Amino acid sequence: MRILLLLPFVGLLWVPFYNFTEPQLFGFPFFYWYQLAWVPISSLLIWLVYRSQPHDDADNEARR
Structure with missing residues (x-):
């Protein structure tokens, strides 16, 4: 289960994966x-x- 904690690192440290402006969500660029x-997700x-x-x-x- 602890391997799940690596997902945010992989997902966020590889910047070329998400360095785009499209698609936008509520006016915010994808980046x-x-x-x-x-x-x-991390939480x-x-x-x-x-x-x-x-x-x-x-x-x-405490009882031991």
Whole structure:
């Protein structure tokens, strides 16, 4: 699951992939809205990876 965290890096660091003005979305060139779209996508990916990892309860650690 942690490999999902590489998707934003690959998607955003390869600038020639999205260095275009068309198609526009609400007047924003593709260059800008593509980058802005990665903000919620990255948050969702981080949440998915976080939820997939096992966590120890703080209460259980204090009792040991």
